[in-house]
Amino acid sequence: MTVETKLALTEQDVRSYSTAKQEPSWFAEYRVQALQAAEHLPMPTPDKTKIINWNFTNFPVHTVESKPFASLTELPEEVKSIVTDEQKSVYIQRNNTPAYLQVSDELTAQGVIFTDISTAIREHGELVKKYFMTNGVKTDEHKLASLHAALVNGGVFVYVPKNVELVEPIQVVFLHDDAQASLFNHTIVVADTNSSVTYVENYLSTVPEGSGIVNIISEVFAEDNAHITYGAVDVLASGITTYVNRRGIVNRNARIDWALGLMNDGYTISENVTHLVGDGSYGDTKMVTVGRGKQKQNFTTKIIHWGKHSEGHILKHGVMKDEASSIFNGIGKIEHGATKSNAVQESRVLMLNEKARGDANPILLIDEDDVTAGHAASVGRVDPLQLYYLMSRGISKQNAERLVIHGFLAPVVNVLPIEGVKKQLTEVIERKVR
């Protein structure tokens, strides 16, 4: 099926944006091809969610100009609380503008590349060419992927060279403080052989309502024996329809750990796929969300086992209140030949109101005999006996519920690697469930 969509931007618009960004010609051509493809490619089809009336393509402007920050002291309070003084390597993007970059001596000395995507395209062309939508997400997967490639207007590039083990986390904040802004951010994190890195990003709206759209793709590559810990907390305002695709490629004996706090207030399609390509590779996905209002969301987490002895774990906990409705698709797929692999997943949804909806769909697709797999799923309400127990110690019903909910979401909150981000997620949860 092909769907013709009249896109807001023309080839000329895309070329002139590319020129203004001083991009090399290969990238300009890349954008143009992607734009052409976007016109006829079909939309993605998230299982069990109809997105036909969702707005993924109309937005007021492609880019907005924002003022950069001269120092961390200029940051708005909401961002200051996330980025603490101890944080040595931090990048802040304000709407579509690279607004602040601080790279620690440790990173520089060890040859780590940590920069905005636009600079990376100009200055590290070969590396970007190798990883940008080649082995991870491909432009022709669907309309939103190709549209993304055509319209990229932000993002980060992180490259950790061989044998470099970073102790300090790398932090990125995507500040959304212009209601008009749309984000087409592309993030690439590469940990080369035997290296390790912890990367944490925040999407943070400080405007109550947005009129733009968000189409984000992250591609995360753990080369042989590398380890990436990828934390994300998304807190985008209502009114914004978000498509977020975070994909990992895990090579031999490598590992990716995801900790995702998906706290958007708008309609959201979140896709998180990890390919366990190498033998002995390991993927761990932990995800939490709180839905409220009339929000509709779809969370698809998938781990695909290609390598032998690969190990995949998915844990998703969601809280739904008001009339929010969410689909939780968890997929463990073991390809033929991935012997001795193990696919485990757990999805739990807690509903706080009569009209809230949450569907947990655990799926195991197994094409190999010599494997182990397991899944657990539940959808339910706060256990009245737990509330009774807590209340019998004097704790009010409201606080008892609060404790149970925080406890329910703790498995992800607790593993977020940056204290400030952990605290922020706790506060967002607090605000959303109140």
Place this chain on the structure above:
Amino acid sequence: MSTLVIQDLHVAIDGKEILKGLNLTLNTNEIHAIMGPNGTGKSTLASAIMGHPKYEVTSGSVTLDGEDVLEMEVDERAQAGLFLAMQYPSEITGVTNADFLRSAMNSRREEGDEISIMKFIRELDSKMEYLEMDQDMAQRYLNEGFSGGEKKRNEILQLMMIQPKFAILDEIDSGLDIDALKVVSKGINQMRGEGFGCLIITHYQRLLNYITPDKVHVMMQGRVVKSGGPELAHKLEAEGYDWIKEELGIEDETVGQEA
């Protein structure tokens, strides 16, 4: 002195009447034991007093210093001074024992007057040591993966931290080995005194070797059928319950039967 008065209490679960007119008065500075064979309504009494959602009080009253307990929400009952050490405490993932206890203690204080973290930790440490609990249990999730004995100790820890006026201990001794039983008894005995009253529900005389009750009540068919001093417990241990049944003309002591 505070007084807990239970009068003509009738309680049903799923429409089936379990307590059939129970009367009991407990003062602070007293420890009472409720004994009786299985299925006579002992645990129902404990749950009904605390306000377990499954138990329905069909008639009768429970008052604490004249205040109607049955009108109160569960948390209000606790705030009023009641505590129930449960037979099967809930496990709550993601909530550490310490956070839970601090919330419980702060729920009794005004906003802005919360217990200081240092003071809380000092108190918690010393009480856990007293109960011979591993210090790491403070940071473990509430009752999650606790052994039976650890759960019981943890109930007593809460009792000692919260310091209620009245504690009901629902089979606190079941499943405990002798060492754990001694520790749990030590905790309860430390609470004993002015301003504290306790109702110990048990099948066995064993616990009462370590905690001497002021009064002993025997429950059958959903009500108290005999009361006495500590010597009653000894007699039950030695002779069982048959002599009471004989004395009262009861054939089947469980709640399904009418006298």
